Amino acid sequence: MLFNKQISNNTTQITQEIPVPTDMDGFDEFMQNIKIFCGVDLSSKREITLQRLGAFAKNKQIKTFKEIASLIRYHSETRQDLLNLITVNETYFYRELPQLKDVITYANDLPDARILCAPCSSGDEAFSLAMLASEIGMDARRLSVVGVDINSEAITQANSGIYNERNLHRLSSFQKERFFNKNGDKYEIKKQNLARCEFKIVNVFDDLIFNLGKFDIILSRNMMIYFDDAFRLKCVERLHKMLKDYGRLYTGHADLVPYTPLYEKRFSNGASFYEKR
Numbered sequence: 001m002l003f004n005k006q007i008s009n010n011t012t013q014i015t016q017e018i019p020v021p022t023d024m025d026g027f028d029e030f031m032q033n034i035k036i037f038c039g040v041d042l043s044s045k046r047e048i049t050l051q052r053l054g055a056f057a058k059n060k061q062i063k064t065f066k067e068i069a070s071l072i073r074y075h076s077e078t079r080q081d082l083l084n085l086i087t088v089n090e091t092y093f094y095r096e097l098p099q100l101k102d103v104i105t106y107a108n109d110l111p112d113a114r115i116l117c118a119p120c121s122s123g124d125e126a127f128s129l130a131m132l133a134s135e136i137g138m139d140a141r142r143l144s145v146v147g148v149d150i151n152s153e154a155i156t157q158a159n160s161g162i163y164n165e166r167n168l169h170r171l172s173s174f175q176k177e178r179f180f181n182k183n184g185d186k187y188e189i190k191k192q193n194l195a196r197c198e199f200k201i202v203n204v205f206d207d208l209i210f211n212l213g214k215f216d217i218i219l220s221r222n223m224m225i226y227f228d229d230a231f232r233l234k235c236v237e238r239l240h241k242m243l244k245d246y247g248r249l250y251t252g253h254a255d256l257v258p259y260t261p262l263y264e265k266r267f268s269n270g271a272s273f274y275e276k277r
């Protein structure tokens with residue numbers, strides 16, 4: 001496959017044919033470097049990753065996968081672009097609702113509650129918690145939610161608080177009206193009426209995450225499905241360090257958490273969670 005590279009100088013424009021990488025050298029190294037950096041295991045998505053990476057290389061005028069594999073390690077801007085490319089940010093408000101309700105019921109029993117959503121994607125989960133707290137009449141000052149995600153575009157959206165109809169498909173008209181201002185086909189969350197939600201670009205495998213402090217509750221839903229067992233274990237071990245004594249870790253229904261003596265699995269109101277031992 002060929003594409004055109006436009007080289008311009010002050011006077012002329014030369015069209016040069018540059019091949020998209022066809023040499024697979026460096027592709028496995030790229031997948032390995034992604035896994036080492038953020039845990040995401042791309043081995044079951046080889047074909048689609050290859051297509052996307054080819055398009056990325058073409059767009060950025062990078063000639064080989066080997067070069068991309070090394071840029072992940074040494075060039076933070078390219079690394080961020082690649083992380084944005086390979087991560088799956090699917091999320092929506094009130095996803096796995098019984099579990100979110102259990103989180104807020106427990107939070108309301110505490111004098112005040114700090115909750116971490118790791119990952120938060122575009123913020124729907126974090127704002128859902130703040131909305132549920134408001135629905136049960138919990139004083140917004142008793143709750144704070146921090147959301148972290150490795151995808152910078154998702155965090156930009158979370159900070160904007162602006163969503164599409166699709167993100168809100170589980171909400172009733174009453175909930176949409178109560179919690180959002182509608183502007184054209186977009187919905188902007190009414191943050192001022194809710195508990196504080198803040199969002200940061202953080203990799204759960206970066207020790208910077210420990211600067212966020214300790215939490216009463218951590219939600220880590222629908223991220224570990226992209227990790228292998230070793231990274232799932234590493235992930236829950238790191239989150240364990242961020243929980244207060246007897247704090248709770250809630251994982252998604254599809255997240256398979258490997259056994260670790262660090263937690264006791266418990267059930268409450270049809271939801272399950274891992275209590276810090």
Ligand SMILES: C[S@@+](CC[C@H](N)C(=O)[O-])C[C@H]1O[C@@H](n2cnc3c(N)ncnc32)[C@H](O)[C@@H]1O
Binds near residue numbers: 037222
């Ligand atoms: C499918 S979304 C889940 C969002 C939300 N928790 C939910 O259940 O709706 C998975 C998110 O995990 C993020 N992610 C993947 N690896 C990560 C890592 N190492 N650190 C932080 N976030 C990560 C992705 O960027 C993506 O936004």
